[in-house]
């Protein structure tokens with residue numbers, strides 16, 4: 001008898017022969033919900049088409065590490081076609097979904113030169129997620145930097161390093177008192193994580209990498225409309241996070257909303273003006289406007305209204321999962337609800353196809369985590385209770401590494417985080433993951449914006465000097481001196 005050698009045998013990458021007649025499930029979006037829905041359809045007698053504008057799935061919880069040069073962008077993204085290794089009945093198709101016609105059961109895709117294409121479905125899972133919202137804040141779209149996607153995280157990283165290079169060149173000039181202010185709008189997990197990572201960079205690496213620059217040049221401020229950061233955690237941990245940030249020299253402006261963003265400043269609700277050379281927008285998650293054109297019912301926050309089975313209300317065969325889906329009691333827009341609802345929607349379809357009864361979706365709360373920085377994280381886990389400090393940080397690291405899809409990702413993240421956080425300050429060898437740093441372009445834009453700048457050398461070139469000076473003094477008074485501990 002001839003035994004097939006496992007490493008020579010072909011992997012089953014095509015559906016079984018009768019697969020062509022199987023019902024067609026189209027999944028819109030290969031994020032947490034979509035990718036896990038694919039996995040849950042592995043053994044179902046269906047053909048699966050996964051559509052996404054990107055060829056990769058993004059692990060958003062670690063995007064802040066990409067934005068702050070701790071991780072490579074490819075560490076937090078995974079090639080969606082790789083899912084077919086475990087789910088041979090899946091095909092991936094790149095495209096931008098433009099519209100859906102539930103009557104004709106087709107999805108309309110923009111595929112570039114080919115124009116619009118239609119893909120028909122028997123079952124549809126809407127898993128296209130949420131996006132950044134600027135709440136109509138004037139200037140925010142133009143000047144603030146959102147961090148929702150990999151390219152946005154890279155844009156922040158490159159801007160930070162370009163501005164650091166620009167500032168370092170000016171360190172010896174007459175206006176060397178100029179600070180490089182980074183304002184982070186939003187005191188939720190993303191805002192806290194970016195602020196903490198930049199503060200760690202300032203404490204551990206800045207003086208080594210930029211010896212010509214006073215480490216106090218880099219100023220970090222978190223602006224939060226509410227009175228506390230991390231409102232999803234209990235009071236004790238909110239306070240812990242705020243104390244950790246302050247210990248790291250981050251200025252917290254709590255109870256202060258942003259009503260306008262300019263090239264080098266933000267205007268707060270009370271009309272005070274803060275210098276902000278880089279404004280990072282970590283506030284606000286909304287549903288993409290286009291969704292309202294698809295004709296599905298939406299709740300008051302724009303999420304697509306689904307029933308207990310995650311089926312879109314009034315649309316048999318159409319399901320929604322993850323950030324885009326809103327049950328009568330909506331779940332938080334987080335990874336675990338997206339993973340679990342994506343799997344549940346897929347299982348409901350598999351049951352329909354097999355002629356079996358569907359089960360209602362029941363969410364299991366596995367807890368919430370956030371990190372502030374080196375040796376400081378918080379975790380609130382049902383049954384286990386709360387963790388903070390180094391213990392919380394170890395738990396946070398373990399969960400974030402093991403929850404990634406893709407072994408390459410897990411190994412790369414583990415290695416890079418060990419390089420970043422391993423050892424003491426004495427033994428640490430800084431080597432940030434840098435990209436396209438164009439400080440000459442940054443300097444050119446800085447000069448071009450002189451007329452619109454309220455701060456720094458040559459600001460307000462075309463405006464009366466006393467007006468600019470008064471504004472500068474007012475803004476400077478708002479920002480505390482950093483601690484460099």
Ligand SMILES: Cc1cc2nc3c(=O)[nH]c(=O)nc-3n(C[C@H](O)[C@H](O)[C@H](O)COP(=O)(O)OP(=O)(O)OC[C@H]3O[C@@H](n4cnc5c(N)ncnc54)[C@H](O)[C@@H]3O)c2cc1C
Pocket residue numbers: 028029030031032033034051052053054056057058060061062063064095096097098127128129130147148149189190321322323324333334335336338369
């Ligand atoms: C910076 C950041 C940090 C976060 N940190 C955490 C955290 O620490 N813990 C946590 O639990 N949650 C965190 N979240 C939230 C978590 O990432 C989301 O809740 C989760 O990604 C939602 O999964 P989803 O599948 O619904 O959407 P997504 O993961 O956003 O996936 C949606 C997919 O749809 C695609 N898509 C969208 N529109 C179209 C279209 N028109 N055509 C084609 N493709 C389209 C997108 O490319 C994307 O791949 C964070 C989010 C962000 C932005």
